Amino acid sequence: MTLDELDRSLLLLLLEHPRAGLREHARTLGVARGTVAARFLRLQEAGVISGLAPAVEPRAFGYSMLAFIHLDLTQGYLDSVVEDLTAIPEVIEAYTVTGDGDLLCHVVARDTTELEHVIQRLIAVPGVVRTRSQMALTRRIPHRTLPLVRAGRWAPTRTR
Template sequence: MRLDELDRSLLVLLLERPRAGLREHARTLGVARGTVAARFLRLQESGVVSGLAPQVSPRAFGYAMLAFVHLDLAQGRLDPVVEDLTAIPEVIEAHTITGDGDLLCRVVARDTAELERVIQRLIEIPGVTRTRSQMALTQRIPPRVLPLVRSSRWSTDRPR
């Protein structure tokens, strides 16, 4: 999908003021509400805007610990392992990776004893051959994309 300056400006507004309505964004951009609504729908359908749900902090539910757990897998077991991971609520994210390990999981826990229980559940999944974990101490930069959208390096052209 090709993005233009209006798309970029709309994305910046959506990220800066997510609770404002499309009518307010249209006023700010100086375009018709229907134009903004059509652009927003196109951005959603193409996957540029991927969600509208609020971000909920696991800390609010007592999950004060965050760990990154690397999983090594037996050959050909990726899909069944991922399916089993979805049954563990403390696994809040998982990515296939290059380098050491096959999957990198973000895992939350209330305390070290719970983290150990979660890691033991991970080890018991058929196809998981090894785990390595690292506990996060302090989040220095929260998840963000606004600086990337604002970046002067942002381009609508495909790489040549």
């Protein structure tokens, strides 16, 4: 999918003013509401816009600890390990990675005792050989995409 300047402008508005409606964005962009709606739908279907759910902070539920756990896996177990990890609610993200480890899990816990319990659950998953943990101290830059959109370095890419 090739993104044009209208797509970029719409993405900027969606990121800078997420609570405004498409009608408001159409007014700001000076185009018809139907045009904005069609662009929005196209961006969703192409996977450029990946969600509309609110961002919920685990801290609000008492999960003040954040850790990154590297998992070494037995060959051939990746898919089954990932499936088993989805049953552990404290695993909030997981990525296959290069370098040390096969899978990097982003986990949360309320305290060190709970973190140890989560790690023990990870170790118990069939196919997990070893874990290495790193506790995050302070999040310095939250997840963000607005600077990328503002930079506007568009290259034709395939999404999804």
